[in-house]
Amino acid sequence: MKIVIAGAGEVGCHLAKMLSEGYHEITIIDNDEERLALVTESMDVLTVQGDPTSISVLKSAGVDKADLFVAVSPAKQQDVNVVSALIAKKLGAGKVTARVNNAEYLNYENKLMFTDMGIDLLFYPEKIAATEIGDLLKQSDVSEFVDFARGQLQMIVFRIDEGSRMLNKSMADFPYDPENLPFRVVAVTHDGETLIPQRDTLFKRGDMVYIITKREFVDELMSWSGKRYLDIKRLTILGGGRIGEMVARQFEKTAEFVKIIEINRERCEVLSENLDHTLVINGDGRNSDFLYEEDVKSCDAFVAVTSSSETNILACVAAKNMGVSKTIAEVENIEYIKLAEGMGVDAVINKKVITAGRIFRFTMSTKVRTVKVIGGADAEVIEYIVNPDSPVTKAPLRDLNFPRDAVVGGIIRGSETFIATGDTRIKPYDRAVIFALPTALSRIEKLFS
Numbered sequence: 001m002k003i004v005i006a007g008a009g010e011v012g013c014h015l016a017k018m019l020s021e022g023y024h025e026i027t028i029i030d031n032d033e034e035r036l037a038l039v040t041e042s043m044d045v046l047t048v049q050g051d052p053t054s055i056s057v058l059k060s061a062g063v064d065k066a067d068l069f070v071a072v073s074p075a076k077q078q079d080v081n082v083v084s085a086l087i088a089k090k091l092g093a094g095k096v097t098a099r100v101n102n103a104e105y106l107n108y109e110n111k112l113m114f115t116d117m118g119i120d121l122l123f124y125p126e127k128i129a130a131t132e133i134g135d136l137l138k139q140s141d142v143s144e145f146v147d148f149a150r151g152q153l154q155m156i157v158f159r160i161d162e163g164s165r166m167l168n169k170s171m172a173d174f175p176y177d178p179e180n181l182p183f184r185v186v187a188v189t190h191d192g193e194t195l196i197p198q199r200d201t202l203f204k205r206g207d208m209v210y211i212i213t214k215r216e217f218v219d220e221l222m223s224w225s226g227k228r229y230l231d232i233k234r235l236t237i238l239g240g241g242r243i244g245e246m247v248a249r250q251f252e253k254t255a256e257f258v259k260i261i262e263i264n265r266e267r268c269e270v271l272s273e274n275l276d277h278t279l280v281i282n283g284d285g286r287n288s289d290f291l292y293e294e295d296v297k298s299c300d301a302f303v304a305v306t307s308s309s310e311t312n313i314l315a316c317v318a319a320k321n322m323g324v325s326k327t328i329a330e331v332e333n334i335e336y337i338k339l340a341e342g343m344g345v346d347a348v349i350n351k352k353v354i355t356a357g358r359i360f361r362f363t364m365s366t367k368v369r370t371v372k373v374i375g376g377a378d379a380e381v382i383e384y385i386v387n388p389d390s391p392v393t394k395a396p397l398r399d400l401n402f403p404r405d406a407v408v409g410g411i412i413r414g415s416e417t418f419i420a421t422g423d424t425r426i427k428p429y430d431r432a433v434i435f436a437l438p439t440a441l442s443r444i445e446k447l448f449s
Contacts, residue, residue: 001024001025001067001068001363002024002025002027002062002065002066002067002068003019003024003025003026003027003066003067003068003069003070003363004026004027004028004029004058004061004062004063004066004068004069004070004088004093005026005027005028005029005069005070005072006028006029006030006052006069006070006071006072006073006080006081006084006088007028007029007030007052007070007071007072007073007074007077007081007099008028008029008030008032008035008036008038008039008047009035009072009073009074010332010352011072011099011125011351011352011355011356012028012030012070012072012073013028013039013042014334014352014353014356015070015072015352015355015356015359015360016028016039016043016045017042017043018356018360018438019360019363020043020044020045024363025046026043026045026046027045027046027047027048027061027062027066028045028046028047028048029047029048029049029050029052029057029058029061030047030049030052031049031050031051031052032049033049036049046061048060048061052071052073052080052084053080053083053084053087055087055091058084058087058088058091059091063087063088063091063092063093064091064092064093065092066088066092066093066094067093067094067095068093068094068095068096068097068362068363069084069085069088069089069093069095069096069097070096070097070098070359071084071085071088071096071097071098071099072099073099076101078099078100078101078102081098081099081100082098082100082114082119084098085097085098085118085119086117086118086119089117089118089119090118095120095121095362096118096119096120097119097120097121097122097123097359097362098119098121098122098123099122099123099124099125099355100122100123100124101124101126101242102124103124103127105122105124106122106124106127120362121358121359121362123355123358123359125351125352125354125355126241126242126243126246126351127242127246128351128354128355128358129243129305129330129349129351129354130242130243130246130247130250131246132349132354133243133247133303133305133328133349134247134250134251136328136347136349137230137232137235137247137251137301137303137326137328138232144156144157144210144347145157146372146381148383148410148412148431148433149383149412149417149431151215152214152215152412152417153212153213153214153215153409153410153412153417153433154212154213154214154215154218155186155210155211155212155213155372155381155409155433155435156210156211156213156218156221156222156225157208157209157210157211158208158209158225158227159206159207159208159209159341159346160203160204160205160206160207160208160209160225161205161206161226162205163226164203164224164225164226164227165223165224165225165226166203166209166224166225166226167203167204167205167226168202168203168204169202169203170197170199170200170201170202170203171184171185171197171198171199171200171201172199172200174224180418181419181421182213182214182216182217182220182221182419183211183212183213183214183217183221183419184211184212184213184407184409184410184419184420185197185201185203185209185210185211186210186211186212186407186409186435187209187210187379187407187435188201188203188207188208188209188210189207189208189210189338190204190206190207192338194379194437196404196405196406196407196435196437206342208341210379210381210435212409212410212419212433212435213410213419214410214417214418214419215417230300230301230325230326231300232251232255232300232301232326233255233256233257233300234255234256234257234298234299234300234301235248235251235255235257235258235259235299235300235301235302235303236259236260236261236294236296236299236301236302236303236319237258237259237260237261237302237303237304237305238260238261238285238302238303238304238305238306238311238312238315239260239261239262239285239304239305239306239307239312239330240260240261240262240264240267240268240271240280241267241305241306241307243305243330244260244262244303244305245260245271245274245275247303247305248260248271248275248278249274249275249278252275252276252277252278253277257279257299258277258278258279259278259279259280259281259294259299260275260278260279260280260281261281261283261285261291261294262280262281262282262283263282263283263284263285263306264282265282268280268281268282281294285304285306285311285315286311286314286315288315288318291315291318291319291322292322296318296319296322296324297319297322297323297324299319299324300324300325300326301324301325301326301327301328302315302316302319302320302324302326302327302328303327303328303329304316304319304327304328304329304330305329305330305349306330309329309330309331309332309333309336310336312329312330312331313329313331313336313339313340313343313345315329316328316329316340316344316345316346317343317344317345320344320345320346326346326347327344327345327346327347328345328346328347328348328349329345329347329348329349330348330349330350330351331348331349331350332350332351332352334350334352334353337350357371357372357380358371360380368382368383368384368385371383379435379436379437379438380435380436380438380441381409381433381434381435381436382433382434382436382444383431383432383433383434384431384432384434384448385429385430385431386426386427386428386429386430386431386432386448387428387448387449388428388429389428390428390447390448390449391446391447391448391449392426392432392447392448393425393426393427393428395425396422396423396424396425397420397421397422397423397424397425397426398422398423400447402447403436403439403440403443403444405436405437405439405440406434406435406436406437406440406443406444407420407434407435407436408420408424408426408432408433408434409433409434409435410432410433411424411426411430411431411432411433412430412431412432412433413427413430413431420432432448
């Protein structure tokens with residue numbers, strides 16, 4: 001697939017790096033020569049220097065032959081993204097997407113207007129991140145939670161801690177019929193390495209486990225994990241930027257108490273005007289004594305979404321040490337994600353990773369319903385609708401030479417759901433949930449194509 005990315009910022013570079021692993025032909029457009037030089041040093045892509053709204057620049061990047069055009073210049077350049085996407089579509093690009101920073105554009109009627117104009121997808125990374133945080137706060141004491149087919153199958157991610165009934169056990173130790181499993185551990189991250197576990201793989205303290213489960217088994221699985229459901233009544237948010245404000249707005253009418261701590265006084269005044277039921281505090285959340293004085297320890301959850309990954313991680317660690325049950329940190333430095341998880345932060349949010357997942361779906365077959373990029377595991381969870389003639393329908397899974405760096409977690413067939421085993425035979429029009437490392441993606445596409 002030929003892909004043109006306009007914008008060599010953090011989101012554009014991360015997306016290019018991820019897509020280049022799938023053997024796509026990538027071209028990046030940016031005005032900044034130094035940024036493009038850094039790009040070519042770290043990945044095998046073509047670059048074009050110039051204004052992404054320039055027709056001549058877009059033509060020189062080969063937009064007319066592009067299967068996908070992605071406009072991801074920084075948030076302040078929303079107009080540049082929209083204009084370049086519209087021009088790219090007119091020049092012949094197959095699908096076009098654009099980054100925006102205005103939630104009004106994402107209203108249903110407005111999205112339809114942009115679709116009629118030719119833009120296939122608008123995405124607002126900060127809003128995506130805020131929604132993700134809201135979902136995590138609503139879905140108990142887990143690090144990640146993904147629904148498939150309206151919740152018929154679910155993926156739960158959590159850390160193995162002391163007190164977990166899964167500690168030092170393997171799948172073989174669970175008292176379930178191996179041919180009729182209610183859940184399946186599809187991956188384990190241990191010491192920074194993600195692997196597809198075997199039946200005898202032991203779960204160690206500190207491991208992050210990725211589990212596909214039937215909806216009706218979630219409660220029992222949570223009891224095995226040692227985790228519990230949390231009813232978030234008191235919430236503290238460190239950082240009053242767009243993400244912090246959107247998270248507060250989600251919870252200020254349902255929680256008993258929501259507080260935002262923001263270091264910038266002028267921003268505090270804006271937040272006080274925009275939020276009706278949120279207490280806004282002007283202060284420095286980097287100071288653990290200040291957090292203690294603000295009674296963070298009495299909260300059910302603590303969310304750190306400042307512009308500094310380091311501040312967010314350390315503040316969450318401090319809150320955890322004070323006894324807060326659930327901590328969530330926005331960590332934009334990808335190298336810090338596993339560090340944060342290792343330091344005890346319950347969940348990590350990265351705008352680049354979750355935004356890349358939304359766009360990544362456009363590079364796959366039309367039968368892909370869901371793509372979830374898992375940043376801490378460097379992996380993807382994909383929901384396919386199975387084509388009638390695809391190779392994956394020709395034999396049981398154990399006889400398909402299925403990639404060892406991928407696993408079928410579960411199958412949705414009409415109103416039935418079941419966890420996949422080696423004897424499972426996938427049928428046409430099934431919805432299959434796959435956990436795959438990047439090295440397996442091209443082979444998975446061939447099996448399901």
